[in-house]
Amino acid sequence: MTNSIINLEHITHKFNHSIALSDVSLEVKQGEFWALIGPNGSGKSTLLKIILGLLKPSQGTIELFGGPIDSFNQQQRIGYVSQKSNAFTTKFPATVLEVVKSGLTSKKGLFKRFNKEDEQRAIDALHVVKMADRKDESIGDLSGGQQQRVFIARALVSHPDLLIMDEPTVGIDRQNVESFYSMLSELNREYGIAILLVTHEIDVVTKLATHIACLNRSIHFHGVHADYEKMSETELSGWYGHPIRRLHQKETEPVR
Numbered sequence: 001m002t003n004s005i006i007n008l009e010h011i012t013h014k015f016n017h018s019i020a021l022s023d024v025s026l027e028v029k030q031g032e033f034w035a036l037i038g039p040n041g042s043g044k045s046t047l048l049k050i051i052l053g054l055l056k057p058s059q060g061t062i063e064l065f066g067g068p069i070d071s072f073n074q075q076q077r078i079g080y081v082s083q084k085s086n087a088f089t090t091k092f093p094a095t096v097l098e099v100v101k102s103g104l105t106s107k108k109g110l111f112k113r114f115n116k117e118d119e120q121r122a123i124d125a126l127h128v129v130k131m132a133d134r135k136d137e138s139i140g141d142l143s144g145g146q147q148q149r150v151f152i153a154r155a156l157v158s159h160p161d162l163l164i165m166d167e168p169t170v171g172i173d174r175q176n177v178e179s180f181y182s183m184l185s186e187l188n189r190e191y192g193i194a195i196l197l198v199t200h201e202i203d204v205v206t207k208l209a210t211h212i213a214c215l216n217r218s219i220h221f222h223g224v225h226a227d228y229e230k231m232s233e234t235e236l237s238g239w240y241g242h243p244i245r246r247l248h249q250k251e252t253e254p255v256r
C-alpha cells in the first residue's frame with residue numbers, strides 16, 4: 001500500500017497566456033506537515049485549487065491517495081479550511097456544535113437528520129481543538145481564532161487523513177496565532193493527520209512544519225525542515241524576490 005497522499009508531477013498552469021505555475025512536482029506523504037510558502041501572486045492558492053480538484057491544470061498529473069484525481073471519490077479523506085471561514089457576524093444563527101456537525105452533511109446528504117453518534121463525533125472533534133466547552137455558544141460570539149478552531153473541528157469530523165489550509169490565521173490576533181499553529185502541530189503528531197498549509201507567517205510555521213515547499217511559480221526548494229534551515233538569507237531572498245531576514249525568538253512578524 002502506498003503512503004503517498006498527494007503526488008503532483010510537472011504541473012504547469014496558465015491563466016490566458018500568463019504562467020501561474022511552472023513544472024511543479026511535489027509529494028506529500030502520510031503524517032507529514034507541509035508549509036507552502038511564497039510571496040504574493042506566487043501560485044500558492046492556484047496549486048491548492050488544483051489539488052482540491054477545483055481547477056484543472058494546463059499540464060501535469062495529480063494523484064490523490066495513490067490514484068488519479070479524476071477517479072478520486074473519497075472527499076471525506078480531505079478536510080479543507082479556507083482563510084475566509086472566520087467571517088461570522090454575531091448575528092449568525094448557529095451554535096458551535098451545529099457548525100461542526102454540518103461537516104458531516106456531505107457524508108449524510110443534505111436532508112438527513114443527525115443522530116447521537118454524529119453528535120458525539122462533533123463533540124470529539126471539538127475536544128481535539130480544545131473548544132468542547134464552547135459547544136452551545138453562538139459561533140458569531142467567538143473570536144476569529146476560536147472560530148477558526150471550530151472550522152478545523154468541522155473539517156476533522158469526517159476523520160480526514162489530510163487537512164489543507166489556505167492562510168488559516170488571517171484575521172487572528174498575533175498572540176493567538178502561535179497557539180493556533182501549536183494546535184495544528186499537535187494534530188499532526190498525535191493523530192497522524194497530514195497537513196498542507198499555505199501561509200505568510202514563515203517564521204512561526206517553518207519551526208513547526210516537518211517539510212517546507214518554497215513556491216514562486218516554480219518550486220525553489222522542497223524538503224525537510226532541517227535542510228530549509230540551512231538556506232542562507234541570501235538564498236531565501238533570491239527566490240522570494242525581496243530581502244528576507246530570518247527572525248529569531250520573539251520577533252515573529254510575518255514576512256509579506
Ligand SMILES: Nc1ncnc2c1ncn2[C@@H]1O[C@H](COP(=O)(O)OP(=O)(O)OP(=O)(O)O)[C@@H](O)[C@H]1O
Pocket residue numbers: 015016020038039040041042043044045046047
Ligand atoms: N482566476 C484567475 N484568472 C487570471 N489570473 C489569475 C486567476 N487566479 C490567479 N491568477 C493569477 O495567478 C497568479 C498566482 O495567483 P495565486 O492566487 O495562486 O497566488 P498566491 O500565491 O496564492 O497569492 P497570495 O499570497 O497573494 O494569495 C497571480 O498572478 C494571479 O494574478
